[in-house]
Amino acid sequence: MRVLCVGDSLGLPRKGCPYEKTWFFKLAKKYPNIEFVDYFKRGLVLTETVNLYNMYYTDYKPDIVIIQTGICDCAPRYxxxxxxxxxxxxxxxxxxxxxxxxxxxxxxxxxRRENCVYTKVDVFSQLYRNLIEKFIANGVKKIIVVKIGHAAESVAANNCYFNSNVDKYNNIINKIAVEKKDHIITIDPLHNVHEDLFVDGYHCNSNGMEKVYHDLDGLEINNLV
Structure with missing residues (x-):
């Protein structure tokens, strides 16, 4: 079995969260008989994710895909x-x-303005659905979506639209998950969070990464397909 993991900086190691504490490392270690392929990139937006699919993802031919992306698309900006x-x-x-x-x-x-984002809501919806349909057409049996996480108060207090934008874009993911319920599983480990999960109010420390890993591990990936 092959599992392709795609994500932005939230899945990457950093000060306060060494590589050995990332959910990717821990899943790969727990399931040595499963081949885990990773593509994580800081600043990854959905447009680039779709382009990467066209260039690379078809060649991996994964059985399962885990996606953790979306915050770079919806975060309110100056x-x-x-x-x-x-x-x-x-x-x-x-x-x-x-x-x-x-x-x-x-x-x-x-x-920061609510609608000043890298990917507008309607474009995000179209791109996300397109990406999911591409994976399904390529033979992916299950797609696990780690929903966009909330920010802790230290970030949300200075960016009043942050968490409401997260909810808005997660609602799109929820809708697509219902439409593709035979293929999509969603988890939401970083909903209504506290400071002790983060190094900076949004990027996970070891505790936050453990929370994501816990929810992923609870799916028993080895038994999904």
């Missing part, structure tokens, strides 16, 4: 730095050594 204009400007300012000053000005003038 500006959409993925747009070409801002990308070019930030690149220029970076070369000139002025990027940090630029962000200080932006944060002084603007606030």
């Amino acid at each position: 500006l959409n730095s993925n747009k070409l204009f801002w990308k070019l400007l930030l690149n220029l300012l970076g070369h000139l050594g002025f990027e940090s000053y630029f962000w200080k000005i932006i944060k002084f003038i603007f606030s």
Whole structure:
């Protein structure tokens, strides 16, 4: 059996959460007879995930896929730095050594806005459904979705739309999960969370990663297909 794990920085090790404490490492260690393939990338958005499917994922031919992504799509921002204009400007300012000053000005003038996100709600819905259907068409038997996690108070207090955006985008995942109930299993280990699960109010420390692992392990992956 082969399990493909796809995610953003929430699945990656960092200070406060060594690699040996990540849910990926712990699952692979518990099930040595299952082949685990990982693709985790900081800043991974759904558009890139779909593109990666077109380029690489079909070649893995996994039986099970675990997806932990979405926060980079829905997090409220000061500006959409993925747009070409801002990308070019930030690149220029970076070369000139002025990027940090630029962000200080932006944060002084603007606030994070609910709809200033990398992936709009309707686009997220279309892309997510498209990705799921691609996996199913490629022979994936089960897709485990780790739903987008809530932020702790230290983050949510400074970004008032953060958790409401998380709920909005998770509702899309819930709807697709109902439509594809024979293939999708969802878990929500980081819902209504506390500071002791994170290193910075959002990225998991060892305790937070253990919580995700606990919910994944409870599915008994070796018996799903």
